[in-house]
Amino acid sequence: MNEHEIVSSGLLESYVLGITSQEETTQVEKLLSTHPEYQSQVDDIRESLESFAWQHAIEPPVAVREKVLGSIQELAAGKVIPMTRSSLHNLTNQRPGLSVTKTLVSSRNWVAAAAVIMVLSVVGNIFLFKELKASEDMVATLESNNTQLAKNLEVNKASFMQARQEIAVLQNPGTKMMKLQGEPIAPTAFAMLYWNDAKRETYMANVQLPSAPTGKQYQIWAIVDGKPVDAGLFDQATSMQKVKSINGASAYAISLEPEGGSPQAGPTGQVYLKGSLN
Structure with missing residues (x-):
């Protein structure tokens, strides 16, 4: 050397x-x-x-x-x-x-x-302590992820069961359907209303509306004897929503109201959708 x-x-x-x-x-x-x-x-x-x-x-x-x-x-x-x-x-x-x-x-x-x-x-x-700590953190993260996955599974399972019930209602021979058309303010707006008198269940689905501005929310109205009756607030995050079943309703409408709904017994904002049972 x-x-x-x-x-x-x-x-x-x-x-x-x-x-x-x-x-x-x-x-x-x-x-x-x-x-x-x-x-x-x-x-x-x-x-x-x-x-x-x-x-x-x-x-x-x-x-x-x-x-x-x-x-x-x-x-x-x-x-x-x-x-x-x-x-x-x-x-x-x-x-x-x-x-x-x-x-x-x-x-x-x-x-x-x-x-x-x-x-x-x-x-x-x-060094070994740091490696052990990193391994423990990884195990904790995996356990947390598994817990979250289990929660998500339960949520998805509940959503699936709800969807099955809704589909069963739609496929029921006694279920009727009504189409809501857009008003001049939103001519391309569209929605479908499904109701079953025997089961007293009503659903709003396939709703196509402009996104509600901040502080505003869409509200559903049932028209009974020419007067609007509150049928619930519409959640744009859902594709199908169960609404209040109103006896004697001959038509339905959707208006844009302050968040939380109209403070009066009828629409205070612009009506975007209308549909009649006849």
């Missing part, structure tokens, strides 16, 4: 963290001996990792901290060595060639590596 491959592969970072194999360690140290200019890069990596680790480190309880540091010292020196002035002097005398500074730096590297691993673990847990 040449120098560019060593640098680009992240081997220097692994070397600083102390997680390289023996072969990789030899390659890095050979690179540093033959190309001293890379030593500054290694130092920068070490400082960056240590700075990141110490900035994100969490102060552990005293007992845990002492136990961890003791284990780190064992890993670095091969045994636990009290870090007093005399012990440092004895350590250098007992192990000639051993650099106490290097040992302490190595120990510090282990602390930094442990802190980095801890930070990565926290980040991983945060």
Whole structure:
């Protein structure tokens, strides 16, 4: 592996963290001996990792901290060595060639590596928590959608049953039909009235009227002995609507009234549709 491959592969970072194999360690140290200019890069990596680790480190309880540091010292020196002035002097005398500074730096590297691993673990847990939260939100959304679908199904079922009843009335031999024609104000307006005297049911269907302006609403009138009788308000959102059954009606009309219906006993607005039973 040449120098560019060593640098680009992240081997220097692994070397600083102390997680390289023996072969990789030899390659890095050979690179540093033959190309001293890379030593500054290694130092920068070490400082960056240590700075990141110490900035994100969490102060552990005293007992845990002492136990961890003791284990780190064992890993670095091969045994636990009290870090007093005399012990440092004895350590250098007992192990000639051993650099106490290097040992302490190595120990510090282990602390930094442990802190980095801890930070990565926290980040991983945060990511997993977010994924879990997203999954829970998705489940909640699906449950809400299922609930809404069930409600829509019930509404559609009720509408279907109502439509079947209305069709049954229209197909009944006793049901009669009347056509309402548009007045000059709306010559293309159109509607059909169906009624069944035996069942006392009346329906307005196939209504084609201009959209009612804001604050206005169409009202249906039954004409009995020449006088208008309220037969209900017309809902333009429906294709077929059941209206009041009025005995003795000889004609029907639809007028445009204030929203909620005419305040009087007859139309106050313009009549748009008229139809006679005769």
